[in-house]
Amino acid sequence: MVSASRRFLPSATTVDERLPNGDTVLVNLATCRSYSLNATGTLIWQLLDAGHRLADLAAAVSRQFDVPAATAEADVRTLLEDLLAEGLLDVEPD
Amino acid sequence: MTHTESWRGVLADTVLSVTSVHGVERAWVVDALRRFFSIHADEDTVPEQPDIRLLLGRSLPPGIADEPCEEIPSGSALRVWQTTRGFRYTLGASTVDVDDHAGVAVAQLAADLWTGSPLAQRGLLLVTLLALLPAHRRYGLHASAVAACADRQGNAGGVLLVGAPGSGKTTLTLALVREGWQFVADDAIVLRPAAAGHIDALAVRRSLSCGLETARQFSELRAASDLDTPETDGKLLLDLDAIYPGRSCHACVPRLVIFPEIGQESQSTLLPLDQTHAFQLLLGQMSIATRNRARAADQLRTLRQLLAQTIWYRIQLGRDVHSDSRRVADLLGRALKMAAHGAAITGQPGW
Numbered sequence: 001m002v003s004a005s006r007r008f009l010p011s012a013t014t015v016d017e018r019l020p021n022g023d024t025v026l027v028n029l030a031t032c033r034s035y036s037l038n039a040t041g042t043l044i045w046q047l048l049d050a051g052h053r054l055a056d057l058a059a060a061v062s063r064q065f066d067v068p069a070a071t072a073e074a075d076v077r078t079l080l081e082d083l084l085a086e087g088l089l090d091v092e093p094d
Numbered sequence: 095m096t097h098t099e100s101w102r103g104v105l106a107d108t109v110l111s112v113t114s115v116h117g118v119e120r121a122w123v124v125d126a127l128r129r130f131f132s133i134h135a136d137e138d139t140v141p142e143q144p145d146i147r148l149l150l151g152r153s154l155p156p157g158i159a160d161e162p163c164e165e166i167p168s169g170s171a172l173r174v175w176q177t178t179r180g181f182r183y184t185l186g187a188s189t190v191d192v193d194d195h196a197g198v199a200v201a202q203l204a205a206d207l208w209t210g211s212p213l214a215q216r217g218l219l220l221v222t223l224l225a226l227l228p229a230h231r232r233y234g235l236h237a238s239a240v241a242a243c244a245d246r247q248g249n250a251g252g253v254l255l256v257g258a259p260g261s262g263k264t265t266l267t268l269a270l271v272r273e274g275w276q277f278v279a280d281d282a283i284v285l286r287p288a289a290a291g292h293i294d295a296l297a298v299r300r301s302l303s304c305g306l307e308t309a310r311q312f313s314e315l316r317a318a319s320d321l322d323t324p325e326t327d328g329k330l331l332l333d334l335d336a337i338y339p340g341r342s343c344h345a346c347v348p349r350l351v352i353f354p355e356i357g358q359e360s361q362s363t364l365l366p367l368d369q370t371h372a373f374q375l376l377l378g379q380m381s382i383a384t385r386n387r388a389r390a391a392d393q394l395r396t397l398r399q400l401l402a403q404t405i406w407y408r409i410q411l412g413r414d415v416h417s418d419s420r421r422v423a424d425l426l427g428r429a430l431k432m433a434a435h436g437a438a439i440t441g442q443p444g445w
Contacts, residue, residue: 015387017394020402021369027377027394029384034377036370 002080004054007092014088016045028087035086040065044079048089054080102144103127103135105223106232106284106296107345111144115151122208123150123201123219130216131223132279132297132344146197146226153202158191172217176385181225185218186210192222195386197229212331213303220282223298228383232284232296233393236379238263239278239295240270241346242430251430252278252295252346254404255354256379262354262411265308266422269415272312273423276343277302277334285396293400297344301331311416314338348404349433350426351376357410362422364429365408372406373397405433 002008010016013030024037024045037045043064047057057080058073065072083089100113101124112127114120127133134140153159163175163182175182180194187204199222207215224234237256253270255263263281271277278295280302286294306328309315315330318337335342353367353375367375376397383389407429414421 012387015391015394017373017391017398019369019373019398023370025370025373025377025394027382027390029382029387029390032382032384034374036374 002054002077002084003091007051007053008048008080008084008089009051009092010045010049011088011090016049018042026088030087033086035088040075041079044076101135102137102140102142103133104140105131105133106227106298107286108145108227108230108232109141109143110146110148110223110226112148112150115149119203119208120150123148123203126215126219130212130219130299130301132300134344145230146223147199148222148226149198149200151200151202154189154191154200158200161191171214172221174221181221183218183221183225185214188218190218190222192225194225194228194383197226199226213329216299216301216303216331220299224282224284224381227284228389228393231392231396232286233380233396234298235283235285235295235376236281237283237295238267238280239283239297239346239348240267241276241278241343242427243274243276251349251434253350253352253426253430254283254295254348254400255352256376257354258379260356262356262415264302264304265311265415266352266354266409266411267302268304268308268312268315269419269422270426271334271338271341272314272419274341275423276341276346277338278343278346280334285400287392287396287399291399292347292403293396295346295348300333300335302334303329303331305329348400350430351400351404351406352426353406353408354411355408357412359410359412361414362412362425363410364425365410367406367408369401369406373401376400405429 013028014026016024016026018024022039024042026035040061043060044057047060054076057076061076062069062072098113098115099120100111102109102111112120112123161177163177166174166176168174171185173184180192182191186206188207190199190201192199237254239252239254241252255266257263279297280299282298284296284298286296288294309330314337380393382393
């Protein structure tokens with residue numbers, strides 16, 4: 001479960017590259033697997049990299065893509081859970 | 095008393111030195127390097143200071159030989175091991191240990207390698223060179239490369255053919271060279287971020303390896319080689335410079351990236367591909383530096399820059415790649431012209 005109060009940061013084994021088309025590609029160096037993020041995912045990834053928490057991410061997605069706040073938060077939670085499960089994100093220690 | 099001999103050559107714009115200790119056969123290695131790879135070795139012009147080094151000895155030094163390592167399954171006789179400093183490759187009784195940060199390889203090459211298959215010799219040397227080159231921002235890509243003839247303005251565009259074994263890279267390469275395009279490299283190139291900001295593709299291999307069935311489709315190859323006695327594993331090693339004199343060059347600036355696949359139709363067709371998919375396909379053909387985050391990030395930047403300077407397509411190869419190579423060359427020539435004008439084709443091309 002993704003906690004609203006925690007911060008999440010790209011893991012030490014993740015490298016990312018923003019493509020000219022606006023998508024972002026992530027590579028987990030520990031597993032050699034690669035992933036792509038669309039415009040929404042890229043926005044979330046950039047905010048995560050800057051140290052923002054769940055509420056900031058959801059607000060930004062709601063504002064940028066004109067979706068209801070509850071929908072944005074659910075979508076952000078889903079992406080964070082996926083990124084954590086793939087080892088691309090770490091939870092910032094207390 | 096230790097006796098050493100050294101030789102230097104330029105590979106992918108990088109100075110490689112080969113040093114043998116205690117009289118270990120240096121001549122064989124140098125001969126193999128010159129035979130198989132795109133190496134310039136004019137003693138008067140090669141700089142004295144090496145960038146990457148290959149040290150030949152009768153055995154690996156104790157500190158290296160005893161180092162713990164973990165095998166990376168390769169599925170071939172050429173076994174690959176991860177060490178704390180880089181990679182170790184073993185083939186039969188031969189071992190090469192590469193420090194990929196320092197750009198130094200230490201090799202103990204056994205006599206059975208020298209008397210064995212040329213393809214095996216080339217394979218061991220190739221993985222060694224590709225592991226050494228990233229120390230100088232040269233990143234290997236599993237791809238072939240050709241270049242179109244220069245137009246009236248002198249612009250010659252490079253084309254990378256990228257794909258897994260069996261995708262048709264070699265067939266397409268041969269079809270284009272037959273039509274007068276320049277051969278740059280077969281199956282392995284090095285990407286180099288150039289000072290001007292673009293990415294160069296540099297040749298690594300000099301020879302082209304080709305399956306018998308592919309070779310039989312090209313009459314000029316039938317004439318130039320003995321197809322009844324393949325080198326090994328049903329593959330031939332061909333010197334394209336001898337078969338198509340004057341149609342080889344050592345580098346190109348890629349403007350077009352093609353991902354070939356074997357199709358069933360009579361005519362070859364270009365199909366559009368989105369940029370993210372193209373990036374991931376390129377990534378799948380590059381060995382990423384998993385233990386060196388900064389280098390891995392630089393590799394990704396290099397691929398992004400490559401996509402920024404090119405346009406890219408899948409090509410479904412039809413039977414015309416053998417029967418009407420002129421048509422296939424024209425198809426890619428038109429795509430290359432559009433790339434030169436910064437235009438990408440969207441939708442199904444009507445060619």
